[in-house]
Amino acid sequence: MTQYEVPTLAHVAKLAGVSENTVSRVIRNKGPIAEDTRNRVVKAIETLGYVPNRAAGSLASSGSLLIGVLLPSLSNVVFPEVLQGIHAALATTAYQPMVGVTNYDAGKEQDILSSLLAWQPAAIVTTGFDHTEATRRMLSNSRVRVAELMDIDAEPIDVAVGLSHRQAGYATGRHLIERGYRRIGYVGHDWGADRRARLRHDGVCQALSETGLTLRAEERFDGPSSTMAGRDTLATLLARAPDIDAVVFSNDDMAVGGFFHCLAAGIVVRKQLALFGFNGLDIGQALPMPLSTVRSNRFLIGKTAVERLLESPTRPEQRVVIDTGFDIIEGATA
Amino acid sequence: MTQYEVPTLAHVAKLAGVSENTVSRVIRNKGPIAEDTRNRVVKAIETLGYVPNRAAGSLASSGSLLIGVLLPSLSNVVFPEVLQGIHAALATTAYQPMVGVTNYDAGKEQDILSSLLAWQPAAIVTTGFDHTEATRRMLSNSRVRVAELMDIDAEPIDVAVGLSHRQAGYATGRHLIERGYRRIGYVGHDWGADRRARLRHDGVCQALSETGLTLRAEERFDGPSSTMAGRDTLATLLARAPDIDAVVFSNDDMAVGGFFHCLAAGIVVRKQLALFGFNGLDIGQALPMPLSTVRSNRFLIGKTAVERLLESPTRPEQRVVIDTGFDIIEGATA
DNA sequence: CTGTTAGCGCTTTCAC
DNA sequence: GTGAAAGCGCTAACAG
Numbered sequence: 001m002t003q004y005e006v007p008t009l010a011h012v013a014k015l016a017g018v019s020e021n022t023v024s025r026v027i028r029n030k031g032p033i034a035e036d037t038r039n040r041v042v043k044a045i046e047t048l049g050y051v052p053n054r055a056a057g058s059l060a061s062s063g064s065l066l067i068g069v070l071l072p073s074l075s076n077v078v079f080p081e082v083l084q085g086i087h088a089a090l091a092t093t094a095y096q097p098m099v100g101v102t103n104y105d106a107g108k109e110q111d112i113l114s115s116l117l118a119w120q121p122a123a124i125v126t127t128g129f130d131h132t133e134a135t136r137r138m139l140s141n142s143r144v145r146v147a148e149l150m151d152i153d154a155e156p157i158d159v160a161v162g163l164s165h166r167q168a169g170y171a172t173g174r175h176l177i178e179r180g181y182r183r184i185g186y187v188g189h190d191w192g193a194d195r196r197a198r199l200r201h202d203g204v205c206q207a208l209s210e211t212g213l214t215l216r217a218e219e220r221f222d223g224p225s226s227t228m229a230g231r232d233t234l235a236t237l238l239a240r241a242p243d244i245d246a247v248v249f250s251n252d253d254m255a256v257g258g259f260f261h262c263l264a265a266g267i268v269v270r271k272q273l274a275l276f277g278f279n280g281l282d283i284g285q286a287l288p289m290p291l292s293t294v295r296s297n298r299f300l301i302g303k304t305a306v307e308r309l310l311e312s313p314t315r316p317e318q319r320v321v322i323d324t325g326f327d328i329i330e331g332a333t334a
Numbered sequence: 335m336t337q338y339e340v341p342t343l344a345h346v347a348k349l350a351g352v353s354e355n356t357v358s359r360v361i362r363n364k365g366p367i368a369e370d371t372r373n374r375v376v377k378a379i380e381t382l383g384y385v386p387n388r389a390a391g392s393l394a395s396s397g398s399l400l401i402g403v404l405l406p407s408l409s410n411v412v413f414p415e416v417l418q419g420i421h422a423a424l425a426t427t428a429y430q431p432m433v434g435v436t437n438y439d440a441g442k443e444q445d446i447l448s449s450l451l452a453w454q455p456a457a458i459v460t461t462g463f464d465h466t467e468a469t470r471r472m473l474s475n476s477r478v479r480v481a482e483l484m485d486i487d488a489e490p491i492d493v494a495v496g497l498s499h500r501q502a503g504y505a506t507g508r509h510l511i512e513r514g515y516r517r518i519g520y521v522g523h524d525w526g527a528d529r530r531a532r533l534r535h536d537g538v539c540q541a542l543s544e545t546g547l548t549l550r551a552e553e554r555f556d557g558p559s560s561t562m563a564g565r566d567t568l569a570t571l572l573a574r575a576p577d578i579d580a581v582v583f584s585n586d587d588m589a590v591g592g593f594f595h596c597l598a599a600g601i602v603v604r605k606q607l608a609l610f611g612f613n614g615l616d617i618g619q620a621l622p623m624p625l626s627t628v629r630s631n632r633f634l635i636g637k638t639a640v641e642r643l644l645e646s647p648t649r650p651e652q653r654v655v656i657d658t659g660f661d662i663i664e665g666a667t668a
Numbered sequence: 669c670t671g672t673t674a675g676c677g678c679t680t681t682c683a684c
Numbered sequence: 685g686t687g688a689a690a691g692c693g694c695t696a697a698c699a700g
Contacts, residue, residue: 006476008677019687024679032685054452055398056677058389059692074421080414087408087435096449098432101421115430118388138383142340227620257620263597264622283617286561286591288598342693353671358695366669390693393676 007048016044027052058120063313065095067306068116068144070126072104072193075224076253078279078298079127082149085302086125093310095122102127104193110135117142123309125302129154130195145315147305151196152321159320161305165196168294168326169203172248172276175292175328177211181246181274184208186218187233187258188250189225197225197250200278204248217241225250230257235265238273246274246334252281252293259287259333274334285329292331297324341382350378361386392454397647399429401640402450402478404460406438406527409558410587412613412632413461416483419636420459427644429456436461438527444469451476457643459636463488464529479649481639485530486655493654495639499530502628502660503537506582506610509626509662511545515580515608518542520552521567521592522584523559531559531584534612538582551575559584564591569599572607580608580668586615586627593621593667608668619663626665631658 013020018037025031026041033041044050058064069086071079086097098119100112110132116124117138123145131139139146139157146158153164176184184204191198208214219237221229230249234257237247249255255277262269269275269289277284280295301324308322347354352371359365360375367375378384392398403420405413420431432453434446444466450458451472457479465473473480473491480492487498510518518538525532542548553571555563564583568591571581583589589611596603603609603623611618614629635658642656 010677020678021680021688022686025686028679030679034685037685051448051452053393053454053677054449055389055392055454056692057679059387059393059694060677060679062679062692064389074414074418077411077414080408080411083433084408084435094449096432096434096453098430099417100430101418114385115388115428118385119430120387120389227617231620256617260620260622283561283590286565286594288594344693354694355672355696356670359670362695364695368669371669387693390676391695393678394693394695396676396695 007050008053009050011048012041012044012050015048016040062120064120064122065093066119066121067095067097067309068113068119068121068124069097069099070102070109070112070116070124071099072102072127073224074101077281078296081298082127082302085299085304086306087302088299089303089306089310095310106130106132106135110138113138117144122313123147123306125149125305125309128195129156129160143314145309145313147309149301149305151199152323153199156319156321158315159305159308159322161301161308161322161324163296163301163324163326165199166203166206168278168296169200169205170207171203171326171328172200172278172294173204173207176246176248176274176276176334177207177213179274179334181334182213183216183243183245184213185237185241185244185247186215186249187230187237187247187254188218188220189229189233189254190223191220193224194250200250201248216244221254225253227253227257227260230254231261231264232257234258234261238265244273246276248276250278252277252279252284252291255291255293255333256281256284256287259289259291269333276334280327280329284331287333289332290329292334293329295327295329297326300324341384342387343384345382346375346378346384349382350374396454398454398456399427400453400455401429401431401643402447402453402455402458403431403433404436404443404446404450404458405433406436406461407558408435411615412630415632416461416636419633419638420640421636422633423637423640423644429644440464440466440469444472447472451478456647457481457640459483459639459643462529463490463494477648479643479647481643483635483639485533486657487533490653490655492649493639493642493656495635495642495656495658497630497635497658497660499533500537500540502612502630503534503539504541505537505660505662506534506612506628507538507541510580510582510608510610510668511541511547513608513668515668516547517550517577517579518547519571519575519578519581520549520583521564521571521581521588522552522554523563523567523588524557525554527558528584534584535582550578555588559587561587561591561594564588565595565598566591568592568595572599578607580610582610584612586611586613586618586625589625589627589667590615590618590621593623593625603667610668614661614663618665621667623666624663626668627663629661629663631660634658
């Protein structure tokens, strides 16, 4: 091996005086190895600073230590948090995540999926149930494990990990009703992209309708959720329906914006207008009045999904649905 | 090809009636191909639903379409935003990012780097200049391109993309001095992990000292930055030094928390106490009073870095430093 | 413009 | 316990 060549199995084998095969066994901890041989090999690996070439390994074994991850966005803190959970579960393993961002576009998801599949990943982690037919076909044809995250209100391909957004919405509605709010409004963001926000909305409506109520007014911002959008959209809603006594927001970002609107407009939160969010983000809990909201366990969702996927390399007979649940955070705004 | 076999180049070649090599050429758009042949190959690829095996390609060409990315954390929105920039630059290419999270631990960075290198990436994108000796050696020995992000206050291995945090701190100090603030305090978070926060702090101090001033008081939260930490730490600082007229926060998360403290404690922001952040996050600009802060261009940093790396597969003679700059956001809190 | 040949570095299978 | 041999699916180099 000249000085500028990257060491390979062959170099290690030669230095340790064994066959390549033996070195490979040592590395993968597979098959019986004499203690003495193992030591020589380990030493050789260290001296050479040998790092296995995963591409070669992957090719030879037609499998890899990669987990393909498909996220709709990185702008919404929720997804980086899911990714943290995924990284946490992978930290003690040799697996590496390979992340693609779809921008809530099923067509793009399909493209990225096919380039992820090209690396022969051990598993694919994706978000929600909105896939193209081709995506679904690729996923079922490839024999990799598949986790669909966030949502459990539909039939998964292999395993789904998340919470029932419909139930979360329902619990939100009940919470407000039980506290005496009757003139309830809704402030949301773009539904085309966010099926789960709509499910929560529907859950709220269901709770209301069971009590003979309906949403007094609703306003949807035509774009992704953000604090600023929440702030502006609440202002619009209140201009149209000044008599509402509570507002459900599509998520915490929007709700925090709503809180800021109230501050700026001199509206006394809860007394004059109750606010309710979704997600349980830190920022909402750091407000002068902690936000009333629902905690979705994003980190846990990512972590659980990966743990389940790694349990077995093949799909189980039965599709699995794991409910990571949610909790109402009482807060002080509703 | 039986029904359950994954199609390979050979299958495509056979179906199109050409050699494997020709198919490979078509796929990689390399070398001259007769229009007619190309069409036949493309058709065969489509009928079979062929997806190239990147592991094989990577092995054969000893190079890959991977970009290794090392980020210290995903909890701080700043890094997901950098990652967005990276994804944006990669979106029009066939490259895929492979992300590792180091938790601000140089030892862990080293481990993850070696497992990223095992995939023969075309380039490595990492954060800051705090590497172990071994990391630095691996990076220089491997001939991959290397970008070090966020910071430009040191000599890069290959290319650095970011801003001068010292200068950003200095500009912050000047801003406050010019507006007449003289009793300036500092609220920060853990420096062990965040060298850049310290550089900004030092910049502030430098500006003050040029005017014959020093920081009146400072308080550092022993942990990562967060809104809650900012809120609590400002409270602590004010208990110790009630007479300060302005506070510089280590970043916007902390500053927003400080704003919340003021709200809760009935302190009139700016009139009684000016607040200044760093980063220019959306949340700060959505506050009832937009936060005075410095905009760091995280998205641009990620995007620029990748664009530069992909320009050339080999390191330039000269190490390159790209300053993505910063702007003072006037805001209303200072 | 296209085909042939020879690997890339590893794992698998089967001997011994 | 260990080794030899045969690929994995692709690309590179060279012919033609």
